[in-house]
Amino acid sequence: MKLMDSKGNVSIEYMLLLGILFLMSLMIATHIYDANELNIAMGAARSGASEGSTINNLAIYPKNSFDIYENEKEELLTTRCLKIVKIEFQNQGYNPNYKRNKIQLKVYATGPLIKPVERNSIGDRINYNVRKSICKSFQTENLSNIFYNPAFSHKYVFTTADVRWV
Amino acid sequence: MDNNGVFSADLIISTLMVMIITTGMIHMASERMDIAHDFDKLSKTRQLSEKIASTINKVDASPGQGIYIKMPDTLGNSSNYMVSVNSSGVFIMIDGMKGKSAIYPIIISNGVNEGPILMYPGKTYLIQNNPGKTKIIFINEI
Numbered sequence: 648m649k650l651m652d653s654k655g656n657v658s659i660e661y662m663l664l665l666g667i668l669f670l671m672s673l674m675i676a677t678h679i680y681d682a683n684e685l686n687i688a689m690g691a692a693r694s695g696a697s698e699g700s701t702i703n704n705l706a707i708y709p710k711n712s713f714d715i716y717e718n719e720k721e722e723l724l725t726t727r728c729l730k731i732v733k734i735e736f737q738n739q740g741y742n743p744n745y746k747r748n749k750i751q752l753k754v755y756a757t758g759p760l761i762k763p764v765e766r767n768s769i770g771d772r773i774n775y776n777v778r779k780s781i782c783k784s785f786q787t788e789n790l791s792n793i794f795y796n797p798a799f800s801h802k803y804v805f806t807t808a809d810v811r812w813v
Numbered sequence: 814m815d816n817n818g819v820f821s822a823d824l825i826i827s828t829l830m831v832m833i834i835t836t837g838m839i840h841m842a843s844e845r846m847d848i849a850h851d852f853d854k855l856s857k858t859r860q861l862s863e864k865i866a867s868t869i870n871k872v873d874a875s876p877g878q879g880i881y882i883k884m885p886d887t888l889g890n891s892s893n894y895m896v897s898v899n900s901s902g903v904f905i906m907i908d909g910m911k912g913k914s915a916i917y918p919i920i921i922s923n924g925v926n927e928g929p930i931l932m933y934p935g936k937t938y939l940i941q942n943n944p945g946k947t948k949i950i951f952i953n954e955i
Binding site: 706 | 822
Protein backbone atom coordinates (compact mmCIF):
# COMPACT_ATOMS: atom_id res chain seq x y z
CA MET A 648 0.00 0.00 0.00
CA LYS A 649 1.32 3.45 -0.91
CA LEU A 650 0.97 5.89 2.02
CA MET A 651 1.08 9.15 0.05
CA ASP A 652 1.10 10.23 -3.58
CA SER A 653 3.57 12.76 -5.09
CA LYS A 654 1.22 15.66 -4.13
CA GLY A 655 1.24 14.75 -0.43
CA ASN A 656 -2.33 13.33 -0.34
CA VAL A 657 -2.98 10.34 1.94
CA SER A 658 -4.48 7.33 0.15
CA ILE A 659 -8.10 6.24 0.81
CA GLU A 660 -6.96 2.76 1.85
CA TYR A 661 -4.73 4.32 4.48
CA MET A 662 -7.57 6.48 5.81
CA LEU A 663 -9.94 3.48 5.94
CA LEU A 664 -7.35 1.39 7.76
CA LEU A 665 -6.67 4.23 10.18
CA GLY A 666 -10.42 4.63 10.85
CA ILE A 667 -10.89 0.91 11.53
CA LEU A 668 -7.84 0.88 13.80
CA PHE A 669 -9.19 3.90 15.67
CA LEU A 670 -12.59 2.23 16.24
CA MET A 671 -10.91 -1.00 17.32
CA SER A 672 -8.64 0.93 19.70
CA LEU A 673 -11.68 2.63 21.25
CA MET A 674 -13.40 -0.74 21.85
CA ILE A 675 -10.25 -2.31 23.26
CA ALA A 676 -9.55 0.74 25.43
CA THR A 677 -13.02 0.50 27.04
CA HIS A 678 -12.48 -3.18 27.71
CA ILE A 679 -8.99 -2.58 29.12
CA TYR A 680 -10.30 0.25 31.31
CA ASP A 681 -12.97 -2.05 32.82
CA ALA A 682 -10.49 -4.89 33.31
CA ASN A 683 -7.97 -2.52 34.84
CA GLU A 684 -10.57 -1.18 37.26
CA LEU A 685 -11.47 -4.71 38.33
CA ASN A 686 -7.79 -5.54 38.65
CA ILE A 687 -7.18 -2.53 40.90
CA ALA A 688 -10.23 -3.47 43.00
CA MET A 689 -8.99 -7.05 43.42
CA GLY A 690 -5.56 -5.77 44.42
CA ALA A 691 -7.15 -3.44 46.94
CA ALA A 692 -9.29 -6.30 48.30
CA ARG A 693 -6.18 -8.45 48.82
CA SER A 694 -4.40 -5.55 50.52
CA GLY A 695 -7.41 -4.95 52.78
CA ALA A 696 -7.68 -8.62 53.73
CA SER A 697 -3.98 -8.68 54.53
CA GLU A 698 -4.30 -5.54 56.66
CA GLY A 699 -7.31 -6.99 58.47
CA SER A 700 -5.48 -10.22 59.24
CA THR A 701 -2.44 -8.27 60.53
CA ILE A 702 -4.63 -6.24 62.90
CA ASN A 703 -6.29 -9.44 64.13
CA ASN A 704 -3.00 -11.34 64.44
CA LEU A 705 -1.27 -8.61 66.43
CA ALA A 706 -4.46 -7.78 68.40
CA ILE A 707 -3.90 -4.05 68.05
CA TYR A 708 -7.27 -2.54 67.25
CA PRO A 709 -8.76 0.90 66.71
CA LYS A 710 -9.38 2.42 70.14
CA ASN A 711 -13.20 2.17 70.04
CA SER A 712 -13.10 -1.52 69.12
CA PHE A 713 -10.44 -2.17 71.78
CA ASP A 714 -12.62 -0.62 74.50
CA ILE A 715 -15.58 -2.80 73.43
CA TYR A 716 -13.45 -5.95 73.30
CA GLU A 717 -11.92 -5.16 76.70
CA ASN A 718 -15.37 -5.22 78.29
CA GLU A 719 -17.13 -7.89 76.23
CA LYS A 720 -14.67 -10.09 74.33
CA GLU A 721 -11.43 -10.17 76.26
CA GLU A 722 -10.21 -13.25 74.39
CA LEU A 723 -9.72 -11.06 71.30
CA LEU A 724 -7.01 -9.02 73.05
CA THR A 725 -4.38 -11.74 72.70
CA THR A 726 -2.33 -12.45 69.59
CA ARG A 727 -3.27 -15.27 67.23
CA CYS A 728 -2.21 -16.94 64.00
CA LEU A 729 -4.54 -16.30 61.08
CA LYS A 730 -3.86 -16.61 57.36
CA ILE A 731 -5.80 -15.50 54.30
CA VAL A 732 -6.06 -18.46 51.91
CA LYS A 733 -7.76 -16.84 48.92
CA ILE A 734 -10.34 -14.30 47.82
CA GLU A 735 -13.04 -15.25 45.35
CA PHE A 736 -15.29 -12.85 43.52
CA GLN A 737 -18.63 -13.49 41.91
CA ASN A 738 -20.17 -11.13 39.39
CA GLN A 739 -23.87 -10.87 40.29
CA GLY A 740 -24.80 -8.78 37.26
CA TYR A 741 -26.13 -5.27 36.89
CA ASN A 742 -27.79 -3.84 39.98
CA PRO A 743 -30.37 -1.15 39.12
CA ASN A 744 -30.32 0.26 42.67
CA TYR A 745 -26.64 1.16 42.49
CA LYS A 746 -26.56 1.49 38.67
CA ARG A 747 -23.38 -0.59 38.63
CA ASN A 748 -22.37 -4.21 38.23
CA LYS A 749 -22.47 -5.92 41.61
CA ILE A 750 -19.59 -8.12 42.71
CA GLN A 751 -19.59 -10.25 45.85
CA LEU A 752 -16.24 -10.98 47.47
CA LYS A 753 -15.69 -14.05 49.59
CA VAL A 754 -12.57 -14.33 51.75
CA TYR A 755 -11.26 -17.75 52.74
CA ALA A 756 -9.17 -17.78 55.92
CA THR A 757 -7.57 -20.34 58.14
CA GLY A 758 -6.69 -20.25 61.82
CA PRO A 759 -6.88 -23.69 63.43
CA LEU A 760 -6.49 -22.33 66.98
CA ILE A 761 -9.14 -19.63 66.62
CA LYS A 762 -12.22 -20.43 68.65
CA PRO A 763 -15.58 -20.43 66.81
CA VAL A 764 -16.86 -17.66 69.12
CA GLU A 765 -14.04 -15.33 67.94
CA ARG A 766 -14.54 -15.99 64.24
CA ASN A 767 -17.46 -13.60 63.74
CA SER A 768 -15.60 -10.56 65.04
CA ILE A 769 -12.39 -11.50 63.25
CA GLY A 770 -14.23 -12.16 59.96
CA ASP A 771 -16.12 -8.87 60.23
CA ARG A 772 -12.84 -6.99 60.72
CA ILE A 773 -11.30 -8.64 57.65
CA ASN A 774 -14.36 -7.80 55.52
CA TYR A 775 -14.42 -4.23 56.85
CA ASN A 776 -10.79 -3.73 55.82
CA VAL A 777 -11.44 -5.27 52.39
CA ARG A 778 -14.29 -2.81 51.71
CA LYS A 779 -12.38 0.12 53.20
CA SER A 780 -9.35 -0.60 51.03
CA ILE A 781 -11.48 -0.67 47.87
CA CYS A 782 -13.18 2.63 48.76
CA LYS A 783 -9.81 4.24 49.49
CA SER A 784 -8.35 3.02 46.20
CA PHE A 785 -11.13 4.69 44.21
CA GLN A 786 -11.66 7.58 46.65
CA THR A 787 -15.34 6.72 47.02
CA GLU A 788 -15.54 6.87 50.83
CA ASN A 789 -18.17 9.61 50.56
CA LEU A 790 -20.54 7.33 48.58
CA SER A 791 -20.70 4.66 51.29
CA ASN A 792 -21.60 4.45 54.97
CA ILE A 793 -19.22 4.27 57.97
CA PHE A 794 -18.81 0.52 57.47
CA TYR A 795 -17.96 1.06 53.76
CA ASN A 796 -20.79 -1.34 52.98
CA PRO A 797 -21.16 -1.60 50.04
CA ALA A 798 -17.87 -0.42 48.58
CA PHE A 799 -17.92 1.44 45.28
CA SER A 800 -15.56 1.76 42.36
CA HIS A 801 -16.47 3.80 39.28
CA LYS A 802 -18.29 0.96 37.47
CA TYR A 803 -18.75 -1.71 40.16
CA VAL A 804 -20.27 -2.10 43.60
CA PHE A 805 -18.69 -4.60 46.00
CA THR A 806 -20.23 -6.51 48.88
CA THR A 807 -18.61 -9.10 51.14
CA ALA A 808 -19.96 -12.51 52.14
CA ASP A 809 -19.16 -13.97 55.57
CA VAL A 810 -15.56 -15.13 55.80
CA ARG A 811 -15.30 -18.84 55.10
CA TRP A 812 -13.03 -20.69 57.58
CA VAL A 813 -11.12 -23.60 56.08
CA MET B 814 11.27 3.91 13.15
CA ASP B 815 11.52 3.76 9.31
CA ASN B 816 13.66 5.93 6.99
CA ASN B 817 10.98 8.65 6.92
CA GLY B 818 11.00 8.99 10.71
CA VAL B 819 7.56 7.36 11.19
CA PHE B 820 7.03 5.13 14.22
CA SER B 821 5.85 1.60 13.49
CA ALA B 822 2.45 0.38 14.72
CA ASP B 823 4.24 -2.34 16.72
CA LEU B 824 6.18 0.22 18.70
CA ILE B 825 3.11 2.35 19.44
CA ILE B 826 0.99 -0.63 20.53
CA SER B 827 3.75 -2.13 22.68
CA THR B 828 4.45 1.25 24.32
CA LEU B 829 0.73 1.58 25.08
CA MET B 830 0.65 -1.90 26.60
CA VAL B 831 3.75 -1.23 28.71
CA MET B 832 2.23 2.03 29.96
CA ILE B 833 -1.04 0.32 30.98
CA ILE B 834 0.74 -2.55 32.73
CA THR B 835 3.19 -0.20 34.46
CA THR B 836 0.35 1.99 35.76
CA GLY B 837 -1.38 -1.03 37.29
CA MET B 838 1.85 -2.33 38.77
CA ILE B 839 2.79 1.04 40.31
CA HIS B 840 -0.63 1.21 41.95
CA MET B 841 -0.30 -2.29 43.39
CA ALA B 842 3.30 -1.74 44.49
CA SER B 843 2.36 1.48 46.27
CA GLU B 844 -0.46 -0.29 48.13
CA ARG B 845 1.89 -3.13 49.12
CA MET B 846 4.41 -0.56 50.42
CA ASP B 847 1.73 1.07 52.57
CA ILE B 848 0.76 -2.33 53.97
CA ALA B 849 4.40 -3.17 54.69
CA HIS B 850 4.82 0.12 56.59
CA ASP B 851 1.65 -0.52 58.60
CA PHE B 852 2.70 -4.08 59.37
CA ASP B 853 6.14 -2.88 60.47
CA LYS B 854 4.60 -0.28 62.77
CA LEU B 855 2.06 -2.64 64.35
CA SER B 856 4.52 -5.49 64.81
CA LYS B 857 7.04 -3.15 66.52
CA THR B 858 4.21 -1.85 68.70
CA ARG B 859 3.32 -5.40 69.75
CA GLN B 860 7.01 -6.22 70.35
CA LEU B 861 7.46 -3.21 72.62
CA SER B 862 4.38 -3.94 74.74
CA GLU B 863 5.39 -7.60 75.09
CA LYS B 864 8.94 -6.55 76.02
CA ILE B 865 7.69 -4.22 78.79
CA ALA B 866 5.23 -6.87 80.06
CA SER B 867 7.95 -9.52 80.05
CA THR B 868 10.34 -7.17 81.91
CA ILE B 869 7.73 -6.50 84.59
CA ASN B 870 7.12 -10.24 85.00
CA LYS B 871 10.88 -10.87 85.24
CA VAL B 872 11.53 -8.29 87.97
CA ASP B 873 8.35 -9.43 89.74
CA ALA B 874 10.05 -12.78 90.35
CA SER B 875 13.12 -11.31 92.11
CA PRO B 876 12.83 -8.70 94.91
CA GLY B 877 15.20 -5.80 94.47
CA GLN B 878 15.95 -6.56 90.85
CA GLY B 879 15.72 -3.74 88.32
CA ILE B 880 15.92 -3.56 84.54
CA TYR B 881 16.38 -0.46 82.40
CA ILE B 882 14.20 -0.02 79.33
CA LYS B 883 14.95 2.52 76.64
CA MET B 884 11.80 3.48 74.78
CA PRO B 885 12.39 3.83 70.99
CA ASP B 886 11.93 7.27 69.43
CA THR B 887 9.68 5.84 66.76
CA LEU B 888 7.73 2.67 66.09
CA GLY B 889 7.86 2.09 62.35
CA ASN B 890 7.38 5.58 60.96
CA SER B 891 5.37 6.94 63.88
CA SER B 892 6.54 8.68 67.03
CA ASN B 893 2.96 9.26 68.14
CA TYR B 894 2.76 6.47 70.70
CA MET B 895 2.39 6.12 74.44
CA VAL B 896 2.48 3.25 76.94
CA SER B 897 0.35 3.04 80.05
CA VAL B 898 1.03 0.38 82.69
CA ASN B 899 -1.36 -0.61 85.46
CA SER B 900 -1.88 -3.69 87.61
CA SER B 901 -3.75 -5.56 84.84
CA GLY B 902 -1.37 -5.08 81.94
CA VAL B 903 0.63 -2.94 79.57
CA PHE B 904 -1.51 -0.80 77.25
CA ILE B 905 0.03 0.73 74.17
CA MET B 906 -1.58 3.43 72.03
CA ILE B 907 -0.32 4.41 68.57
CA ASP B 908 -2.06 6.53 65.91
CA GLY B 909 -5.57 5.77 67.23
CA MET B 910 -4.82 2.06 67.67
CA LYS B 911 -4.57 0.29 71.01
CA GLY B 912 -3.22 -3.05 72.25
CA LYS B 913 -2.66 -4.83 75.53
CA SER B 914 -0.09 -7.26 76.92
CA ALA B 915 -1.07 -9.04 80.11
CA ILE B 916 1.14 -9.18 83.22
CA TYR B 917 0.83 -11.04 86.54
CA PRO B 918 -1.46 -8.82 88.64
CA ILE B 919 0.71 -6.60 90.86
CA ILE B 920 0.68 -3.03 92.18
CA ILE B 921 2.45 -0.63 89.80
CA SER B 922 3.77 2.66 91.15
CA ASN B 923 6.21 5.44 90.31
CA GLY B 924 7.03 5.94 94.01
CA VAL B 925 4.46 8.74 94.39
CA ASN B 926 1.27 7.44 92.83
CA GLU B 927 -0.14 4.01 92.22
CA GLY B 928 -2.10 3.25 89.12
CA PRO B 929 -1.49 3.90 85.44
CA ILE B 930 2.13 4.87 84.88
CA LEU B 931 2.77 6.52 81.54
CA MET B 932 5.87 5.87 79.45
CA TYR B 933 6.86 8.13 76.55
CA PRO B 934 8.98 7.77 73.37
CA GLY B 935 12.72 8.35 73.67
CA LYS B 936 12.83 8.15 77.50
CA THR B 937 14.62 5.56 79.63
CA TYR B 938 12.85 3.91 82.53
CA LEU B 939 13.97 1.74 85.43
CA ILE B 940 11.51 -1.06 86.19
CA GLN B 941 12.31 -2.26 89.70
CA ASN B 942 10.87 -4.65 92.23
CA ASN B 943 10.31 -3.18 95.69
CA PRO B 944 13.09 -4.49 97.92
CA GLY B 945 10.70 -4.26 100.93
CA LYS B 946 8.04 -6.72 102.04
CA THR B 947 5.16 -5.27 100.01
CA LYS B 948 5.12 -6.47 96.44
CA ILE B 949 5.20 -3.37 94.26
CA ILE B 950 6.79 -2.73 90.88
CA PHE B 951 8.27 0.75 90.58
CA ILE B 952 8.59 2.37 87.16
CA ASN B 953 10.65 5.55 87.17
CA GLU B 954 12.04 7.74 84.42
CA ILE B 955 15.83 8.05 84.50
